[in-house]
Amino acid sequence: MSSKLELGIIGCGSWVQLAHLPAIKDDSLTNIVACVDTSEPVGRAVQSRYGIPKFYTDYKEMIARENPDIVLVAIPHRFHASASKFALESGSAVVVEKPMATTLDEAIELAELSRAKGKLLVVGHELRLNRSIRTARQMVSRGALGKRYFSKALHLRRRGIPSGPTFLKRELAGGGAVFDICSHSIDAMLFMQDFPKPRSVYGKVRSVFASRMDMRSDYPSGAAGFKETSEVEDFGTGLIEFEDSSSMYLETSWASYISEDKHDFTLLGDAGGLHIEEDSVRFVSSAATQFFMSNILLAGHPWQNLTAEYKEYWRLIKKSLRDGEDVAPEPLCTAGQGVYGMSIMEAIYRSSDSGSIQEISLPKSISPEY
Ligand SMILES: NC(=O)c1ccc[n+]([C@@H]2O[C@H](COP(=O)([O-])OP(=O)(O)OC[C@H]3O[C@@H](n4cnc5c(N)ncnc54)[C@H](O)[C@@H]3O)[C@@H](O)[C@H]2O)c1
16 A cells, blocks of 8 residues: 555545545545546546546446455445445455445355455444444443343334435435445444344335425435336334344334434443433433433534534544454444444345244355454
8 A cells, every 4th residue: 555545536426525525635645546426427527526547337347457455335235236346356445335235145245255355344334433332332231221131223214205216216226224224223223232242133114205395305416307106115113033032122213293303323222321312412320329420521522513523533444454454443343343234224125024023044154354
């Protein structure tokens, strides 16, 4: 690796422009060597705005010619696995947006490949950088809950169906709200509970508001004119059982008749309960016959904005590459941890199709450690 990190960006859409590029653009230790997009106007606009030397419409050509240290894969979900695989096989490390793939087999293949090649693979779950999530992980690992038995994650939007084909065409997205937002909830829950191994899943997904334009958001940018019926689910729920016999309830919706949006986590044990809402963590416990509720005074500062959060995200990635690490550092999501999340998501879809509980069995090669 040269003194600067050579980065190739695959996909120049909304999230790269909103979250990644503002955090990387002025970084003296990162050299964005090229960007790629199948849409020439979108890619060229990003190239010129950020002064990126090269633009390609084909990521294979970009990787073959530029040989970057690392690539950022931020394209529709269906192409995450193939682009990441090509990059790893060519010797680049990979940061892949969530979900890391659209099938469990693809995710396992990526995790095994990253290990075989000794190349870092980070899955894009930046929610873990949130101080409430990190505090909860610390409290759980130090035994504050006692024996954990149940957890619950809600990510519910009232009017937030994304507008573009990236999220709504099945051939591009692979799935809907479960892949898009529940993927973050699942990952944060696994992270806070130190990756209990999933054993079985009962799930249901529904497309309720497929042609309701009034339920759509204005994300991603440039997709406001997209009026086609959604081909993926806007609602999902799942009940997961883990090998440690604890269970987890998930509920997600892009749109629903609720009074307000919710993004909450609950973790319960026989000695206490953690209740997380955005930047607030409350802990309920008891002494003698009384119940107490404490508001945790979170250390550090809430993120001022997305750019601060993504600067930290990329700082951690650069540090591990400079240190020659081939496993994502805490709190970033390792390939194996991404596979755990993918196993739950795929089982929710399978269960919904079949109407039955789905068992999960992961190969021995997969560990949340790497
Ligand atoms: N981590 C997060 O919180 C978060 C938030 C939003 C989006 N995302 C993820 O980022 C990714 C991109 O989403 P977005 O919101 O930017 O969507 P978008 O539609 O704005 O951008 C996708 C871009 O990919 C391009 N593209 C499509 N196929 C391509 C290919 N084969 N090669 C190169 N470019 C291709 C499209 O032309 C488009 O410009 C998705 O995986 C999404 O889930 C993550």
